[in-house]
Amino acid sequence: MRAPEQGMRPDAPAQRRRPRVAVVIPTLNEEEPIGEVIRAVPRDFVDDIIVADSGSDDRTVERACAAGARVVVERQRGYGRACAAGARAAHDCDIVAFLDGDGSDRPELVPTLLAPILDGTHDFVIGSRTRGEREPGSMNALQVAAGYIAGGLTRLLYGVTYTDMCAFRAIRRDTLDRLGMREMTYGWNLEMQMRAARAGLRILEVPVAHRRRIGGASKVSGTVAGTLKAGLRIGVAFARIAFERRHRADPAEAPTRAAEE
Numbered sequence: 601m602r603a604p605e606q607g608m609r610p611d612a613p614a615q616r617r618r619p620r621v622a623v624v625i626p627t628l629n630e631e632e633p634i635g636e637v638i639r640a641v642p643r644d645f646v647d648d649i650i651v652a653d654s655g656s657d658d659r660t661v662e663r664a665c666a667a668g669a670r671v672v673v674e675r676q677r678g679y680g681r682a683c684a685a686g687a688r689a690a691h692d693c694d695i696v697a698f699l700d701g702d703g704s705d706r707p708e709l710v711p712t713l714l715a716p717i718l719d720g721t722h723d724f725v726i727g728s729r730t731r732g733e734r735e736p737g738s739m740n741a742l743q744v745a746a747g748y749i750a751g752g753l754t755r756l757l758y759g760v761t762y763t764d765m766c767a768f769r770a771i772r773r774d775t776l777d778r779l780g781m782r783e784m785t786y787g788w789n790l791e792m793q794m795r796a797a798r799a800g801l802r803i804l805e806v807p808v809a810h811r812r813r814i815g816g817a818s819k820v821s822g823t824v825a826g827t828l829k830a831g832l833r834i835g836v837a838f839a840r841i842a843f844e845r846r847h848r849a850d851p852a853e854a855p856t857r858a859a860e861e
Contacts, residue, residue, distance in 0.1 A: 619694035621714060622648040622773075624686030625669070625701045626679055631659040632815025633703040638667035640707040645714060648693060651701065652686030654678055660701075680781070680788030687776060697770040703814030704738060705768040713770040716804050723775050723801040726793065727768035727808035735811040746831065750790055750838065757842055760797035765789045765834070768808055775801060786830040787837025794841045 623646050627634060634651065641649050651664040655677045664671050674685040683698060690696050695717055699705040709727070716722040730744055751762035767789055776792075779799065783791040796803055 619718065620647045620692065621645060621695045621697065622650055622686075622690035622693035623697045623699065623707070623710060624683060624690060625649070625651045625664075625699055626682035626686060626767075627651055627653045627656060627660050627664070627701040628677065628679075628682070629656045629658045629660060630701040630816055631656070631663055633813060634660055634701050635663045635667040636814060637699075637701055637703050637707060638664060638669045642708060642710055645711045646697075648690060650686045650689050652682040652689070654682035654685075678784040679786050680784040680791075683788050684781060684784070687773075690773060694773055695770055696773050696776060698767055700767045702816060702818070704811055705766075706809050706811070709768075709808055710770075712806060712808070713768070716806075717770055717772060721802065722804045724771045724792075724796045725769065725804045725806060726762065726764070727766045728762075728764040728805045729766050729768075729808060729810040730763045731805070732807035733809045738810050738812045742831070746834070750793075750834070753838065753842075754794055754797055758794070758797035760803060762793055762805060764805075765793065766808070766810075771796075783837045785833040785837070787834045790834055791837050791841055794838070 623641055625634070625637065630637075638649055638651070649669040651661070651669040651671045652674060653661050653664070653671060654674045661671050661673065670689070672685050672689045674682050686698075687696055695714060697710055697713055699707060699710070705727070713725045713727060716725050728747075729739060730747055747762070747764040747766075750765055755761040769789075769792070771792070775796075779792065779795040781788065781791060781795070
């Protein structure tokens with residue numbers, strides 16, 4: 601950029617503002633860990649902390665408010681439904697980061713995900729637990745295997761390899777809008793990854809530390825039934841997206857094609 605010329609008027613345009621950042625935390629009965637999770641979010645980097653609750657029947661909402669978060673209540677349950685509600689609530693932000701409310705993701709690492717987007721080098725940054733330092737017992741073998749399998753299949757379809765379906769991620773707000781997300785269950789994360797790959801977004805996967813949940817009970821990895829139920833929904837989401845008719849253009853691809861014509 602050219603240096604300012606001497607004698608420039610003092611009322612010249614101000615320096616460009618920092619993009620606004622929202623952190624969305626989907627929850628369902630996370631009254632034990634949620635306060636600690638919210639307090640660990642680095643406020644110097646984040647403008648809005650949104651807890652998107654999907655029908656908790658404990659004190660999650662009360663404790664989230666007490667910790668300083670803005671709470672959005674989604675009456676219908678569903679992990680993707682909560683994420684979508686939180687993203688809608690972040691309409692005045694430029695970047696949206698997502699992390700789980702159980703304390704397994706490390707909120708202090710949010711700046712690591714934001715940096716490549718703020719630098720303008722990437723549109724979508726996803727954390728990889730399998731490439732990072734994991735506390736023993738924080739992920740079961742099925743979770744690890746599922747991340748690699750889904751990543752391998754995504755490479756076959758779109759030429760982009762992932763090693764995880766980690767909830768800890770950040771994406772440009774306008775880019776997320778154009779992806780046309782539809783999945784309302786546990787397939788939300790994978791759908792975002794597949795649509796981002798298909799749209800040709802600038803994607804970066806970074807290793808992140810991961811730990812055991814700091815309170816409450818897991819709805820997925822805590823039981824065999826929960827793991828199988830989530831796995832089924834993720835599999836259905838993968839098949840639906842993979843076999844979408846190609847003549848129905850992905851909304852995020854339109855600007856790219858228009859620029860090439």
